[in-house]
Amino acid sequence: MSPSTDNRPRTLPFVVLVLSAGTFLMGTTEFVIAGLLPEIADDLGVSVADAGLLITAFAAGMIVGAPAMAIATLRLPRRSTLVLALVVFSLGHLVAALSSSFAVVLAARVVTALATGAFWCVGAIVATTAAGPAATSRALGMLLGGLTVANVAGVPLGSWLGQVSDWRGPFWVLAALSAGAAAVIGRFIPDEGRKEVPSVRAEFTALRQGRIWLTLSSMTLLMGGVLATYSYISPLLTVRAGIPAEAVPVVLTGYGLGALLGTTAGGRLGDRRPLATLFTAAATTTLVLLLLTFLSTSPVATVVLVTLMGVTGFAATPVLGALALRFAGSAPTLASGLGGSAPNVGVAVGSWTAGITLTSPLGQAGPPLVGTVAAALTLVPLTALALMRATRSEAPLPQRGAVADRSAGASMQDVD
Missing domain, CATH: 1.20.1250.20 (MFS general substrate transporter like domains)
Incomplete structure (x- = not known):
């Protein structure tokens, strides 16, 4: 993952694209809930306002979880941290999809947010290190691009899937995709020696x-x-x-x-x-x-x-x-x-x-x-x-x- 010696590298390393795909999944799960609140509220027997706490809980989990997970995983190898974050992310969606308890789904959202925070803080360092100093902003732009594409494509598709199946459908898909992403990252991101x-x-x-x-x-x-x-x-x-x-x-x-x-x-x-x-x-x-x-x-x-x-x-x-x-x-x-x-x-x-x-x-x-x-x-x-x-x-x-x-x-x- 050595950076290019060219002051203006033409292309970003492949690992940056892989990590961007991970941020796409994270962005989709954060915002897709907004289009599914009525269905979730009806199925779990809560009001729409209470169901909205699923959005608030995720945001709160990110605010606290990103720096907290940065410290908690500091001594872990970065590849292992990224894979572990995606595995927890996948399990959080599985628990939510299988549960009929609003409290359990809410807790799963908080855990998912913690995994998202861990993935982001470590992924940003891996991406910028791979890209080198001359392309630091470009690498972060690519990671943020994954979040943006989630808003453009992932959220509408997830909302549509939730309408044609039920609200659990997007959760099953996100669980499967994040498990696959964990395997890809484990394969393509080298394990750096510190x-x-x-x-x-x-x-x-x-x-x-x-x-x-x-x-x-x-x-x-x-x-x-x-x-x-x-x-x-x-x-x-x-x-x-x-x-x-x-x-x-x-x-x-x-x-x-x-x-x-x-x-x-x-x-x-x-x-x-x-x-x-x-x-x-x-x-x-x-x-x-x-x-x-x-x-x-x-x-x-x-x-x-x-x-x-x-x-x-x-x-x-x-x-x-x-x-x-x-x-x-x-x-x-x-x-x-x-x-x-x-x-x-x-x-x-x-x-x-x-x-x-x-x-x-x-x-x-x-x-x-x-x-x-x-x-x-x-x-x-x-x-x-x-x-x-x-x-x-x-x-x-x-x-x-x-x-x-x-x-x-x-x-x-x-x-x-």
Whole structure:
């Protein structure tokens, strides 16, 4: 898994594609529940509101579980951690599919979230190590692309399967696919030998750097703003913009494709001009959400702006993830775990705040206004990063089993 010595590698290693397929499964299971809540509630004898706790429990599991599992699995070989995470992920879906108890299904969702957190924090390190310093953002963009494709294809397919069979159908399929993914990862990802024993103390010491917290704050604010808007996009489209309900999936597909384009473009640009990419993404996202607040009475403008929201909102994510790993130096695992938690914190707080505004005089314009404020606030930690000359890292991203290429690492240090 040695990185390419070329400053701008043309292709990413195969292991990055394999890990991206894993994140596709994780993203599908996180969001597919939203389309199956009535069926789950009816089958398990709970209200739809109570069934919604299955979404909340997963988000909470990610917020706490990603950093917790990063530490818990720190001394395990990374390949073993990835395989174990997928096996637990598969078993969690099997338990949920076989159970008739809401409490058991809820517990299975929490366990599944913990496995997702472990997979993400370790997978991000494996992918960026394999890609090398010159393609760190691109590798994370590919992993995030798996989550985005889950929204574009996996969630609609899972919802359709749940409608034609029952809600347990998608759980059976995800259990089978994740078991297969565990076998593939066990076959194609080499087992790295560690030259030194990972230190829990070193992981926490790395968090003393203010640059890491500024990066995580930027993740929380930007993704919180975008997803606060997205959480209530359906009433915005149908009530405020007057778009027919049957056309909403088409609009959301445009958003998903925009997000896929954003993560891809952000990953490519971020390796060369990280801060320029971040400032551009935050500023344009703020503008798009502000325009959406006032122009969402027009169906055409709304469709265009929702698609652009996906492009601009997700362009920063791979760059922020790459910087968090870089600033962590030789102890990146916990920083990677917190990078998985930060967006979920933003989602939880942002969607709660947006929900309050939805019942205020602002109505459907409230959520995009909340998103506008959050996206604008992202410029504060980004400005602090720029003033600290944040991308002039003392050392390139640590490479396991390979000597870091300093000339490639310089690409993440180049600032406009």
